[in-house]
Amino acid sequence: MPKVSEEHLESRREEILAGARRAFARHGYEGATVARLEEEIGLSRGAIFNYFPDKWALFFELAARDQHELTTLLMEQGIDATIRHLAEERPDWMAVYFDILRLLRRDPARRKEFEQRGGEGREERIDAWLKRLIESGTVRPDLKAEDLALFVNVVANGVALARSLDLPIDADALLRLVHAGIDPDDK
DSSP, X not given: OOOOOHHHHHHHHHHHHHHHHHHHHHHHHHHOOHHHHHHHHTSOHHHHXXXXXXXXXXXXXXXXHHHHHHHHHHHHHHHXXXXXXXXXXXXXXXXXHHXXXXXXXXXXXXXXXXXXXXXXXXXXXXXXXXXXXXXXXXXXXXXXXXXXXXXXXXXXXXXXXXXXXXXXXXXXXXXXXXXXXXXXXXX
């Protein structure tokens, strides 16, 4: 049996993930049956599940990548870039996250796994970044890192919810409100 290159394996994995993202966006998590995944991806269930053990693993990988992308964007380019990114996200894909939240509410073990999708040390990195923002005077000095984290999460999740409903978002107006709440008085 010929050996398959690492490049081929990675390319096939990416192909599967791209098709799974389309299937989840089009049909929701529960509606993305194995048959629909096969159809969207263009591979048999054997080929798909040779790379991922189950449908949850497919979704989890996509969510982990999204989480990594958003965390990186937030820490490297700030809240403005993150909110703008979310405001332009596809409504059908954002809706899948709300589909998943209903499932996670009833499954504590899976919820814990999902909450850790950003990788080891993610919370600590974000906390350190928030503290640097406060200490550098980028945001109001009276804010606590945990309060700022909650605020950013609530705003980001609100934008995600609005996008899932295909509501228009005026990112500039929203960001003016955000900055009115967190910027120091001298800005």
